[in-house]
Every structure is written in C-alpha cells, then in structure tokens.
Amino acid sequence: MSPDGERARDVCSRHGNRPDELIEILHDVQEELGYVPEAVIPVIAKAINLSRAEVHGVVTFYHDFRREPAGRHVVKICRAESCQSMNGEALCSHAKASLKAGFGETTADGQVTLEAVYCLGNCALSPAMMVDGQLHGRVDARRFDEIMNETLSEAAQ
Incomplete structure (x- = not known):
C-alpha cells in the first residue's frame, strides 16, 4: 500500500x-x-x-474536496448573490485574468489555486474573498492586486 x-x-x-x-x-x-x-x-x-x-x-x-493538489496559496472568491450584486463578477473576471487561471485551476507556477465559493458569510462587506483562510471584504480589482502582491511577496521571503 x-x-x-x-x-x-x-x-x-x-x-x-x-x-x-x-x-x-x-x-x-x-x-x-x-x-x-x-x-x-x-x-x-x-x-x-x-x-x-x-x-x-x-x-x-462537495466542492470543498480537492482531487488534485492545490497551489501554495488558495484564493476563494464568493460568487453568491450579495457579492454578485456588489460587482463580484468584475472581481472574478479580474482575478482570472490576473492569475491566468480559471476557477478550479492552479496557476502555471503552482503558487495559487483559484476557487469559487458560494458564501463566505461576509455579505455586509461584499464582494468578499478568502486567501489561505484569511477573509477580506470590499474587494475590487485594486484591492485584489494588493492582497495578492502581499501574499506572494511574503511567500518569497
């Protein structure tokens, strides 16, 4: 075995x-x-x-179970109604373009896995995302880039 x-x-x-x-x-x-x-x-x-x-x-x-290894960092973006109503689709599009990976995929360098989730319980601060278990609210394209830059630069140290 x-x-x-x-x-x-x-x-x-x-x-x-x-x-x-x-x-x-x-x-x-x-x-x-x-x-x-x-x-x-x-x-x-x-x-x-x-x-x-x-x-x-x-x-x-269940979407929580991975059948392939995840990247070093896991980014979950909420796709539920509250986040969608607060321009969540623009965040999703930006994240996919920025990472060059779709939902359920890992970046070519193995650093980031992007996942869609359907509520992070942070509706009052929509759109929301979670990076390595840390919740972030009111995320737009600029804030996504800041969070990802910080996450990836910490990993490089």
Whole structure:
C-alpha cells in the first residue's frame, strides 16, 4: 500500500472506521495530504465498508474536496448573490485574468489555486474573498492586486 493509502487508513481508524464519519474522514485526509487522491478512495471505502462509488460520489459532490493538489496559496472568491450584486463578477473576471487561471485551476507556477465559493458569510462587506483562510471584504480589482502582491511577496521571503 502507498504511503498515502496508509495515511488514509490511519485516518479512518482514528474515526473508528465508521461510515457515518465519511465527510470528517475526507476532511482529515485532505488536511493531511492536501487533497483526496483517487488512489485512496478504495482504501477509505474498504476501511469503512462502503462502496468505491459511494466514497467517490461524496468526494465529487462537495466542492470543498480537492482531487488534485492545490497551489501554495488558495484564493476563494464568493460568487453568491450579495457579492454578485456588489460587482463580484468584475472581481472574478479580474482575478482570472490576473492569475491566468480559471476557477478550479492552479496557476502555471503552482503558487495559487483559484476557487469559487458560494458564501463566505461576509455579505455586509461584499464582494468578499478568502486567501489561505484569511477573509477580506470590499474587494475590487485594486484591492485584489494588493492582497495578492502581499501574499506572494511574503511567500518569497
């Protein structure tokens, strides 16, 4: 078994190999590995006595689970109604052009993964985005560039 498979099996064991813990197991696997590799799906399925299809269905249904490694930084832009009404589409267009990556993609240099989310709970400060878990509000193109420049320059140090 691969090292990733061993780690996935250990995560399942920590959750008592309980099928009702599947979502928590997947979150923990992603936390440890950075994503949920296709190769660990049968390992998880066997450990918790579910079919591969059931585990695969959960991984592909929820947008929080990555099936490929993320970039060094994860940028989430809210696409919900409040953010859309506050010029969120312009922010999305600018982010995609600036990063040269679409939603669900990682920049060519592997530095940034861009993700669409459907509410960050920051509606009063729309449009909102999150970078590496840090929430930002009232983001326009200029503020996006400032945040990204700061994020990428900190990483270079």
